[in-house]
Amino acid sequence: MISITARQLRAERQKIRHTKALLVPLGFLGFEILWTMWQLSSMKPSEFSQGYLMLFYNLPVMNTLLMPLMISVIASRVCDMEVKGDTLKILYTMQKQESFFDFKYLNCLRYITVFVIGQGLMILFFGTVNHLGTIRPSIFFIYLITTFAVSTVVLSIQQTLSLMSHSQLLPLGIGIGGSFLGLFSLFFPKPVARLVLWGYYANFSVVGMNWDPDTRIIDYYVLSFPLSRFLLFLAAGVFIYFICRMIVVKKEV
Amino acid sequence: MLTRCILAERKKLRHSLILPACILIPIIPAIMGTFNYLQNLGILKSEWYSLWTQHTLFYASFFFAPLIGLYCSYLWRLEHRNNNWNSIMTAPVPVCCIYFAKLTVILTITLLTQLWTGILYLVCGKIAGLPGLFPPDIFFWLLRGTVGALPICALQLFLSMKIRSFSIPIAIGLVGSVLGTVLNSEGADLFWPYCLMLLGMNANKSENTMSGEMLPFFISVCLFTVIFSAASVWEMKHRDIHA
Numbered sequence: 001m002i003s004i005t006a007r008q009l010r011a012e013r014q015k016i017r018h019t020k021a022l023l024v025p026l027g028f029l030g031f032e033i034l035w036t037m038w039q040l041s042s043m044k045p046s047e048f049s050q051g052y053l054m055l056f057y058n059l060p061v062m063n064t065l066l067m068p069l070m071i072s073v074i075a076s077r078v079c080d081m082e083v084k085g086d087t088l089k090i091l092y093t094m095q096k097q098e099s100f101f102d103f104k105y106l107n108c109l110r111y112i113t114v115f116v117i118g119q120g121l122m123i124l125f126f127g128t129v130n131h132l133g134t135i136r137p138s139i140f141f142i143y144l145i146t147t148f149a150v151s152t153v154v155l156s157i158q159q160t161l162s163l164m165s166h167s168q169l170l171p172l173g174i175g176i177g178g179s180f181l182g183l184f185s186l187f188f189p190k191p192v193a194r195l196v197l198w199g200y201y202a203n204f205s206v207v208g209m210n211w212d213p214d215t216r217i218i219d220y221y222v223l224s225f226p227l228s229r230f231l232l233f234l235a236a237g238v239f240i241y242f243i244c245r246m247i248v249v250k251k252e253v
Numbered sequence: 254m255l256t257r258c259i260l261a262e263r264k265k266l267r268h269s270l271i272l273p274a275c276i277l278i279p280i281i282p283a284i285m286g287t288f289n290y291l292q293n294l295g296i297l298k299s300e301w302y303s304l305w306t307q308h309t310l311f312y313a314s315f316f317f318a319p320l321i322g323l324y325c326s327y328l329w330r331l332e333h334r335n336n337n338w339n340s341i342m343t344a345p346v347p348v349c350c351i352y353f354a355k356l357t358v359i360l361t362i363t364l365l366t367q368l369w370t371g372i373l374y375l376v377c378g379k380i381a382g383l384p385g386l387f388p389p390d391i392f393f394w395l396l397r398g399t400v401g402a403l404p405i406c407a408l409q410l411f412l413s414m415k416i417r418s419f420s421i422p423i424a425i426g427l428v429g430s431v432l433g434t435v436l437n438s439e440g441a442d443l444f445w446p447y448c449l450m451l452l453g454m455n456a457n458k459s460e461n462t463m464s465g466e467m468l469p470f471f472i473s474v475c476l477f478t479v480i481f482s483a484a485s486v487w488e489m490k491h492r493d494i495h496a
Contacts, residue, residue, distance in 0.1 A: 024424065031428050038435060065315060069427050073420035080419060084334060168419040169270045169327055176319045176423070177281055183311055184285035187292070 008099060012078075012107040021077045025115035028070045032062060033122055040130055051132030053220035055123055056143055056207045063147055063201040064182040067115075071151060072158045072175025074111045078104060079162035088253040097249040105159055105241075112151045120144050139206055142225050146204035149230070153197060153237035154178070160244035164251060204230060258346060258354030265331050266358065271324060275366050278320055282312040283373035287381055301387045304378050305394075305455075312370065313398065313456035314434045315427065318405050318447050322426030324362050325409040326419045328355050333417050348489040352410070352482065359406045360399075367399045394455045401453025401470070404446040404477035411485045443473045446481075 039058060043051065082088055091100055120140070127135055161171035182198030193199050204226070210219040286307035290297055297303035332338050341351055375387055405426075412422040426447075433447035442448035450456075452470060 019418075024421065027424070027428070031431070035431070035435070065431070066427070069319065069424060073424045076420040077418055167270060167327065167330070169274060169323065172323055172326075172420055172423050173270070173274045173278060176316055176323065176427075177278055179427070180278070180281050180311065180316050181285075183315070184281070184289070187285075187289050 008095065008103045009106065012103050015081060016078060016107070019077060019081075021074065021111065022114065024070060024073050024077065025111045025118070028066055029115055029118040029122070032059070032066070032119065035062060036122065036126055040126060047218075048130060049133050050220050051130060052123075052127055052135050052139075053207050053222070054218075055126070055132075056139055057205065057209055057220055059119065059123070060143070060147070060202040060205040061183075061186065064186065064199060065179055067147075067151060067201060068154055068178035068182060068198045069172075069175045070115070071108075071112065071154050072162075072171050072178070074108050075155060075158035075162045076168050076171055078108050079159060080168055082163065083166060083168070092253060098245060101159070101163075101245045101248050104163075105155065108155055108159060109152065112148065112155065116144055116148045116151070119147070136222075138225075139222065142204070142206055146230065147201060149234060149237065150197075150200045150204070153200075153233075153240055156237070156241040156244045157197075160248055163248050200233065204233075254346060255350045255353060255357075258350045259357050262328070262354045262358040265328070269327065271327055271362060274320070274323060275362055276369060278316070279312065279366060279370045279373060282308060282310075282316070283370070283377050286310065286312075287377040291381055300383050301378055301391065304381060304383065305374065305387075305391055308370070308374050308377070309454050309456040313451050313454045314437075315430050317402065317450055318409070318426035318430040318433075319423050320366065321359070321363060321402065321405050322409045322413070322423040324359050325355075325406070325413040326422050328359065329410070329413040330419050342489075349486045352485050352489060355410055356406060356482065359410060360403065363402050363406060364399050367395050367402075371395045394453070397470075398450055398454030398456075400474055401449035401451070403474055404449055404481060407478045407481035407485070408446050411481050411488075414485055415488065443469055446477045449474055449477070 036055065036059075039054070040051065043054070047054070082091070123140065123143075124135070126132070158171055158175060161174055162168065165171050178198040181196050182201065185193040185196035185199030186202055188196070188199075193203060206223045206225050208221050208223050210221065211217075212219075286309075287304065289310075290304050290307040297307070332341055342348075371392065374391070378387055408429075409422055409426060412425055416422050429445075429447040433442070433445050433451060436442055436445045437448050437451050442452050449470065453474075
């Protein structure tokens with residue numbers, strides 16, 4: 001059993017050799033590093049005590065904008081070879097449709113893991129270099145876990161679209177639309193914003209902001225983490241994954 | 254020859270999903286911009302101009318370039334597949350005609366997208382209860398935005414031609430746009446192709462920020478378009494293709 005799993009994982013890895021797919025999360029991460037440097041450079045020394053909170057407030061917004069498209073690019077890069085090469089007929093004679101979907105998913109997940117870990121290291125690095133004070137581990141881990149969890153659900157949808165779409169126009173269009181909707185949902189009333197999957201990167205943020213228009217001073221504060229909502233989200237995510245897998249499995253090849 | 258190439262490119266797009274993308278994606282910022290406008294009537298008091306700031310806030314800043322990237326990637330994808338590079342490069346057609354036919358088609362779709370954005374803006378304005386028609390400036394800004402989109406089209410065409418992946422040029426488009434927003438706030442917008450559309454559209458501004466400064470804008474547009482188009486044609490002429 002283990003050898004079959006290892007073999008399937010290896011097969012997926014071999015398929016994407018030389019495609020430089022790792023450059024996608026690294027490119028997005030590089031961009032976020034530049035953006036964070038710019039944000040920190042525009043901060044006054046007196047604001048550094050709230051530097052970590054500023055990062056945990058702004059990075060989820062940035063993720064809402066960037067991650068839906070990044071995930072659609074990764075999914076398209078990994079799945080398009082099967083669509084282009086019309087390989088599903090051959091693959092399905094050797095491999096179960098369900099496990100094909102699972103291992104493709106695991107393969108895409110590797111890139112998201114690289115991105116999320118990279119973001120975590122980036123936060124710690126900039127925090128140490130700029131003396132942003134003491135980081136609260138609970139906020140740090142909640143940030144990483146929620147970013148990863150939301151990405152897994154978005155990936156289920158993007159992978160399904162990439163495997164189903166002949167031209168990749170639809171999945172990438174949905175990726176752009178998702179970034180769009182997610183970003184706009186931040187301006188919606190909360191009950192409406194909860195209906196937008198892509199906005200959950202910022203929805204699960206545990207840092208809020210007060211801006212005083214008179215003094216122009218920004219004050220960040222910590223919110224309580226909506227654990228029950230997060231668990232419900234995870235349950236919905238598992239459900240979405242199985243629905244997506246069922247759609248791909250039932251596709252006529 | 255160029256006309257025949259344009260007709261051929263148009264034929265390639267028949268029954269494609271480009272038109273639905275061109276129609277559906279601008280609907281999202283239109284609905285949301287209007288929603289945002291209606292939510293903030295207390296602050297946004299310049300009627301049609303205020304609605305314009307909300308419509309263009311994210312459309313021009315973040316999503317226009319990836320949308321153009323989507324069009325360009327689709328157009329080149331047809332050549333990247335099924336050894337079609339061999340066919341087009343051996344056809345008795347100058348490569349510059351192939352490139353400029355693609356650029357013309359992309360520009361036509363971009364113009365359609367902009368006109369559609371204008372129609373949506375008018376409809377949303379009427380739904381929001383704004384009086385009369387929108388000011389003529391807006392129509393001019395839409396057209397100027399299309400001119401500002403020219404270097405983005407040329408650059409995205411170049412990227413989609415060089416990069417065989419469908420999705421990576423689109424991601425580059427998004428990163429370029431976000432970087433453009435940062436450069437726009439720093440005042441370096443004439444030196445970055447992704448900023449020019451923002452500038453042309455007068456995005457998120459209720460007053461024309463470019464009055465009297467049209468010449469540098471047009472010089473920048475022409476310069477970037479010529480550079481990217483020349484790079485694309487040079488690549489097609491001098492580099493070996495990978496069918």
